[in-house]
Amino acid sequence: MTPKARQARARALAQAAKASGDLIREVSQTVRLKRIGRAYNGLCPLHPDKNPSLWVYPDGHWHCYGCPPGHNHGSILDWRMAVYHETLTEAAQAILHHYGPPPEYVRPVVTDEDPDPDDAALTRWHTTYQAAWAHLTVAEADQTALRQRGLTEPSLWALHGLKTMPSLRTGWAARLGLSMAHIPGFSTSQDGTWHGPAGLLIPIRLPDGRQIGAQIRVHHATTGKYVWWSTPPDAQTETGQPRYPEGAKAWIMAHWAWPGGMIDSAEEVIITEGPLKAILIAEFTGMPTIGVPGVNLWATALKVLHRLDQPPQRVLWAWDQDQPVKPAVHQTLQAGQDALRQAFPAIQQAVITWDGHQAKGFDDALLCQVPWQVQPIQKGDAHGVFE
Ligand SMILES: [Zn+2]
Structure with missing residues (x-):
């Protein structure tokens, strides 16, 4: 690597680390902090x-x-450079390793028995989301954060429909006259009004372009960085798990990240974890990407593949190169590969790998220009995770 390239890489790493790190959590590692006002x-x-x-x-x-x-x-x-005497690059790598991206998700509650909603319901959800979206903008802070993660053209958030959840705590949708009755994500237990944190709104779309849900990347996260618009927790249980309002459980679907919606025949499709990551990967690679809500929810990706007019010839799995990988996660990924083989025997499978020390997620690897490889996988292979 030339000195100039090394500098550019260090800068990109530092930017990504700044965007993903949580300073309050970081300082709390060594300092007992007391909250006073907002500081x-x-x-x-x-x-x-x-x-x-x-x-x-x-x-x-x-x-x-x-x-x-x-x-x-x-x-x-x-902070890390001062407290741990690290270089800028060491500090950035440590932060990316600890905090992602990708961030931790608030896991949606979903079971295989949940029936698919009928088509009229999906259209109704889409229409309602569209009406809400028309009243939303993208806050300056979110635009900055998206630029730091590699989205450079102003048209990108228009194409992907990224918006900002306003900081109004309750009832903003009702005040706009939007009827939210029976739409997942609007707490039906409390007058149909939305109670949620401010943050970046990431749409969840079907391959035909209909929006059927949304995630919020919370601006000032204290627990999880992501919450679902489509199943907003209204409280926490004693164990800290999100609790969902009765009747507000949503149908959880993977996100089809492709600005044009349906495409006639995708030769290759990438599957990754998280809708925002899917959007970033689709932008960087120019390939349609499916973002599943969590590694354990790979089955939602299969549902998306079933909705395509024509299944792709090849699926590329792009899971985080975490270290160390827990045996349970390893088994989960293997199960996903086996299930895909069973449902679509003709689809070839491969995994995308890179040096997990340099970048955790595939979007980071692309942003920081970490070299990556495509490795075809056969039945019984255990590839695809950081060894
Ligand atoms: Zn001091």
């Missing part, structure tokens, strides 16, 4: 501190009022 306060580990002089702000920067100027504030990267 957090604690004893600074960088100087002898008796009265808490370290502040962490929700916009992702920290400031110590006891440390010497020039070494007393910065981003999550500056």
Whole structure:
């Protein structure tokens, strides 16, 4: 690698790390933080501190009022460099390794017995989402975050329908006169109004282009970075699991990330985890990509393939190169490959691999220009995960 290329890669890594890292969680590794208003306060580990002089702000920067100027504030990267004496690249790699992307999902509750809704219902959901979408815009902060993740053209969020969930806590849809009755995601237990956090809205689409759900990438996440619009938790159980309002359970589907909707014949289709990741991968590779809601929900990808006019000739699995991979996850991925082989015997399968130390997700690998390979898989192969 030339020095210039190395610099560009370090910059891209740092940007990705800044976009995905959670400073409050990071500082909490070494400092007991107390929430005061919207900020957090604690004893600074960088100087002898008796009265808490370290502040962490929700916009992702920290400031110590006891440390010497020039070494007393910065981003999550500056924090790791100061506390752990890491280089910029080491700090960025550590953050990407710990926080993704991809982020952790709030797992939707779904079972195989859930029947597919009838076609009229799907159209009704789509129409309602379209009406809501027409009232939404993309906030400046989300535009910046998307640019940092590699979406450079302004048309991209228009093409993919990315929007911002406004910070109005309740009832904004009702105030706009949108009827949300019986649409998954609008808590029917509470006057049909939506109670949810502000964040980036990511549509969930069928191959024919109809929008049937949405995820929210929460702006100021305290637990999961993602929640479902289509099954909003209204509370948490004692164990911290999201609890869903009665009757609001939605039909969970993988996202077909292709701006044009249906295509006549896709020779190759990528399957990955998460709708936003699918959008990024589709943009970077120019290939239609299916984003399943979680690795354990690969069956939703099969449902999408069944909805295509013609199945693809080849499916490329692009799972995160996590390390170490848990045996249970390994088995899950294997089960997905076996199920695909059973449902579509003619489809060839392959996995996309890269150095998991350099990038966790395929979108990061593409963003940071980490070299990747396509490896065909046969029955019984256990490829596709970071070894
Ligand atoms: Zn200090």
